[in-house]
Amino acid sequence: MTAELSVLEEDAPPGSRPVLTVTVYGLPAPQGSKSHKGNGRMVESSIHVKPWREAVVWAMRQKIARHRGWRPLDEALEASMVFSFNRPKSHYGTGRNAGILKPSAPARPAVMPDLSKLARSTEDAITTAGGYKDDALLVGYRRLEKRYVTDHGAISDVLDVQGAVIRLYRAELDGEVTP
Numbered sequence: 001m002t003a004e005l006s007v008l009e010e011d012a013p014p015g016s017r018p019v020l021t022v023t024v025y026g027l028p029a030p031q032g033s034k035s036h037k038g039n040g041r042m043v044e045s046s047i048h049v050k051p052w053r054e055a056v057v058w059a060m061r062q063k064i065a066r067h068r069g070w071r072p073l074d075e076a077l078e079a080s081m082v083f084s085f086n087r088p089k090s091h092y093g094t095g096r097n098a099g100i101l102k103p104s105a106p107a108r109p110a111v112m113p114d115l116s117k118l119a120r121s122t123e124d125a126i127t128t129a130g131g132y133k134d135d136a137l138l139v140g141y142r143r144l145e146k147r148y149v150t151d152h153g154a155i156s157d158v159l160d161v162q163g164a165v166i167r168l169y170r171a172e173l174d175g176e177v178t179p
């Protein structure tokens with residue numbers, strides 16, 4: 001899993017551009033329920049959560065390392081997270097139609113994992129990486145979506161491989177940006 005980094009946009013008008021943008025490559029995974037394994041040991045229900053969170057932490061730390069004096073954001077924030085997933089093979093034809101989407105293939109991934117649980121695992125990883133002090137600072141989402149990689153190029157922030165584009169903004173409250 002790797003990350004693509006963008007430039008911190010400090011000269012942008014407050015609230016109009018992200019304070020931080022990170023692209024994370026890998027399989028987005030939800031932070032869901034934990035199961036009890038005995039002796040007080042709790043284990044994530046999905047084996048994919050740990051690699052996803054590690055990818056987000058790595059990408060965030062790479063981004064932060066490029067900015068001297070970075071301090072975790074400590075103000076009201078809004079986020080945008082667009083998660084990109086591969087389509088299942090069943091969405092494509094076979095034989096001479098291999099690689100062609102079936103007319104019955106759904107436009108959006110309205111299947112597991114839950115979008116809110118994807119956001120939760122990603123929010124926690126951003127906190128761990130030092131992107132912000134606490135995910136409680138998030139007061140809203142400007143965008144929160146699951147998309148298929150086949151939407152790449154047609155819809156902004158959709159990747160051509162599995163992963164996510166994460167953007168953090170200073171929150172706008174009643175038309176004003178928090179100071």
